[in-house]
Amino acid sequence: MQKFDKKFDEKLLIRTTGIREWREDTPYNRTESTPYMALETLFEKYKLNEQDQLVDFGAGRGRVAFYIHNQFNIPITAVELNELTLDEALRNKRGYRSHASHLEAPIQFQYGYAEQYEVTEEDNKFYFFNPFKTEIFEEVVDNIVESAEKVGKEVDIILYYPMPGYKRYLAEKTDFTLVNKVLVDGMKDKREKFLIYRLDPREEEQAE
Ligand SMILES: C[S@@+](CC[C@H](N)C(=O)[O-])C[C@H]1O[C@@H](n2cnc3c(N)ncnc32)[C@H](O)[C@@H]1O
Numbered sequence: 001m002q003k004f005d006k007k008f009d010e011k012l013l014i015r016t017t018g019i020r021e022w023r024e025d026t027p028y029n030r031t032e033s034t035p036y037m038a039l040e041t042l043f044e045k046y047k048l049n050e051q052d053q054l055v056d057f058g059a060g061r062g063r064v065a066f067y068i069h070n071q072f073n074i075p076i077t078a079v080e081l082n083e084l085t086l087d088e089a090l091r092n093k094r095g096y097r098s099h100a101s102h103l104e105a106p107i108q109f110q111y112g113y114a115e116q117y118e119v120t121e122e123d124n125k126f127y128f129f130n131p132f133k134t135e136i137f138e139e140v141v142d143n144i145v146e147s148a149e150k151v152g153k154e155v156d157i158i159l160y161y162p163m164p165g166y167k168r169y170l171a172e173k174t175d176f177t178l179v180n181k182v183l184v185d186g187m188k189d190k191r192e193k194f195l196i197y198r199l200d201p202r203e204e205e206q207a208e
Pocket residue numbers: 027028029030031032033034056057058059060061062063064079080081082085112113114115128129130131132136
């Protein structure tokens with residue numbers, strides 16, 4: 001798997017391997033990239049289209065952002081709180097752009113707290129690989145729901161290696177429904193999967 005990740009990085013002219021822990025005790029989780037093999041499996045079964053716009057909450061070194069941009073040429077916003085990690089992501093952006101200049105969709109890295117990110121009207125896909133504790137996830141989800149209701153748009157939340165607290169919050173405290181489960185082939189760890197949750201406030205309105 002590590003070999004595959006390195007090879008894929010070379011193809012995209014980026015460096016996204018390795019782990020970075022926070023030095024102090026925080027509600028924020030460490031930097032670690034989603035395996036490329038997992039992303040390959042997900043996007044064989046789940047497609048994005050040109051109207052989509054994705055936010056990666058806790059972008060790490062940007063692997064998911066670059067991978068999706070390269071596959072689908074859609075606008076990506078990647079929010080990251082760790083300054084060292086963000087610097088690496090920005091360095092990666094220079095490498096990536098040097099060979100992907102023909103893909104005109106923007107990729108934007110933002111320094112800051114995911115929970116303070118202002119969801120734009122066009123953002124409709126939201127990616128999480130366990131960036132932080134459930135309490136922060138709840139705040140971010142509430143911001144997504146507020147935007148979906150205000151604009152009247154369908155939104156998807158994509159969870160990789162989903163934490164029980166995340167699943168519980170979506171199932172018990174929101175109107176999101178689980179629409180897709182993508183298992184990563186050959187993985188012994190049952191948590192190596194993606195769950196995709198969808199909310200469409202327009203459907204709820206019609207049902208009332
Ligand atoms: C497990 S990594 C995921 C990286 C990337 N999304 C991927 O899947 O390849 C989670 C990242 O979230 C960042 N993070 C943690 N808390 C955050 C917060 N409140 N706002 C923004 N980023 C945060 C961490 O620094 C870390 O780099």
